[in-house]
Amino acid sequence: MAKPSGEATATRVDRLPRRPARRRPVALLALVVLLFLLVAVVDRGGAAVAQHELAVEIRKQGFPSEPEVAIKGIPFLTQVLSRDFRDVRLEADNIIEGPVRITSLKVRARNVRVDSGFQRGVLGSVDGTAFIAFGDLAKAGGDPGLELTAGAGNRIEAKVDLGITTATATASVTKEGDAIRVRALSVEGLPLDDLDGALDFTVPVKGLPLGLAFRSLTVSSGGVSLHVTGRNVPFG
Template structure:
């Protein structure tokens, strides 16, 4: 039986199996053809250089390519040869259909950029005008520190051309006002009419109305008036408490006082000092001023200790004027000096300590230095306290001030005390700065 004969396919006589007349392309070249070509008239690929003629050419080119491909594909083998799809026609049609959108966007972008440039220029003009105003105010008002000027309203250029500003805020720190300095002045000026041209020929301005406030800081008052280590703090809506140390005859005594704030006219603040006292710690208090409250008086604790100390009690009873103020007759005082039982009877009486607290020791300390020393009081300090006068002491606590003369037309109102210091409102209308013509 004959074995079947294997019929093998004839090998093409051409290398790599390619037939003559058939062109094979590199697949990477086919991928490159899928990308849009670079157009120098339209580098961003927005389709701005494409017209309807281009679309027609693209359609014709697409059809021609297809027909050429069909013609090329009909060869030996009898089938249509595959050709890569042409995406160029559809993409160009889409870009051509919406070619008006980018132009509108460009117009909008141009308007936005122009508006930003105008706003930037307007703000630069505002900053320049503010800086010039700060320099001019510092120069004309003789200020130690340049103020902070803020011009409101937009646009500024139209206000400048019209010579009429809507609102200007001014903040001035450290304004000298008599013995004290105003920590901060804040003002809001409205309806400002400019005289002259900014910034070259500015001559003055007229302010329609103005409001603001001033602050006398407790911190500044303590630094400027507290050379004796006195510190100020709020005590009530119109009162200030002063506490600190005061050197007297080489010793430190404690100072305590109250200052009541009130308005003085329309442009000033005045104070009245009350309840002032100087304490020798743990021993006595000196109250300056006229009788009957003025004088040197023992603390209650010190008076109780004297009632329990026989030597100090005898020292008091040995002075007839003091014994008389204690309500002890000279006969009883003489007996107490030699009889401990009589001394205890006097000092244990419930009337002794209250009577001792009411005794003014100024004269006794001056006339009898030994008595002052027995009671723990330095006679030199007692004498120096007696020489202190009320005006001299109140001057150390003087919180009064007046608005500067150059701030004409401005009035003070609603004066009060806050935790930060003494505050007052500022008001004014029809204010003139510089030349108003």
């Protein structure tokens, strides 16, 4: 006996394969990704604000302008809630300290603690490099026309104008107390006395930003790099 058409239709519909319920997991994954991106944007936005606030306060510690401040570490929000930043990088250029100009200063500060308003804080430990270009070193030594280049070891080569001729001299660069000591060692084809002190000078390095201490130096391409450190440095 033939089945009623209505029953046959219902049977065919019941037999149609059901689509897997995939939309819900996909939507959930999209929501998770969206929330992650939102948190990342808020995290980096908060870091930018905090970096600016730190730069404003740290500038008061001997910088001619606001230094570049970069707060490292993810997530940032947990650091700001604890007001303790594990790794902060500072960079600044053209810092005048006494007779010498610090061409660039790059330091890394660890365990930076701040108050709730970012008005005051302490840099737990600071380590970095203050770079003095050869041109700035020559000016500080009283002879801006002196042409200096890096030599072997902690030595420099210099073109010295002696009036009737130009001599090539070699000089040592050492740390003496809180100063850079440049002392002539030899001159090509001439007695050392002929330099008449033209390549013999001392440049004091005091009053660095953040009260940083000058620990050692190395002659590098283009200038002299000073290793500087600090501990429990207050700011604000």
